[in-house]
Amino acid sequence: MNDIKRIAILGGPGTGKSTLAKNLGKELNLPIYHLDGINFLENWKEVGKEKRDKIILEKASQDKWIIEGTYKKTLKFRLERCDIAIFLDYSTFAKIKGIVKRYIKNKGKIKEEVPGCKERLEYNFFKYTLNFNKKVAKEIKNMLTEFYGKKKILIFKNKKELNKWYMIKFNKKISLN
Numbered sequence: 096m097n098d099i100k101r102i103a104i105l106g107g108p109g110t111g112k113s114t115l116a117k118n119l120g121k122e123l124n125l126p127i128y129h130l131d132g133i134n135f136l137e138n139w140k141e142v143g144k145e146k147r148d149k150i151i152l153e154k155a156s157q158d159k160w161i162i163e164g165t166y167k168k169t170l171k172f173r174l175e176r177c178d179i180a181i182f183l184d185y186s187t188f189a190k191i192k193g194i195v196k197r198y199i200k201n202k203g204k205i206k207e208e209v210p211g212c213k214e215r216l217e218y219n220f221f222k223y224t225l226n227f228n229k230k231v232a233k234e235i236k237n238m239l240t241e242f243y244g245k246k247k248i249l250i251f252k253n254k255k256e257l258n259k260w261y262m263i264k265f266n267k268k269i270s271l272n
Contacts, residue, residue: 096123096264099178101155104163105170105235106183107227108220109193111254111269113208115181116163118261118269123161128154129208130164137211144168165231170238179247182235189253190224 104112113129120127134147151169154160155176162173174180201214239248251257261269
């Protein structure tokens with residue numbers, strides 16, 4: 096893993112992308128970019144898609160990074176640039192459980208990866224999470240097939256698989272903060 100300089104972490108809400116990014120960032124001493132942190136200004140005000148995508152492409156053009164988040168419009172470029180892509184392809188139930196658990200734990204607290212934004216759980220986000228596997232996950236898988244054999248691609252179906260891999264690579268479990 097020490098030769099890895101650029102990691103793309105993909106997956107639906109509640110899968111632990113941010114947590115994985117933080118852990119890998121510490122282990123590999125790589126800068127972390129949270130796409131929600133790029134997309135949202137204080138109080139969940141959106142930056143604007145054109146500006147957001149420009150910033151994402153600038154970050155992905157750098158020599159070292161961990162970029163976590165999906166944002167499909169810039170995904171192909173990130174996949175072309177990354178050394179390894181990690182897709183947290185969890186069940187819908189696991190995603191819903193993840194977002195509800197996170198909301199209960201952090202309700203009203205500022206999200207570390209999205210400065211100025213408090214943890215919330217809104218209907219549209221819940222609906223997006225429910226439909227993620229039917230829509231977005233299929234598009235991610237289709238895009239990943241283009242890179243099989245060209246890039247290292249890891250797909251984890253649950254946290255147990257991810258933790259097993261992490262334990263083998265780093266001899267420790269993922270720290271859940």
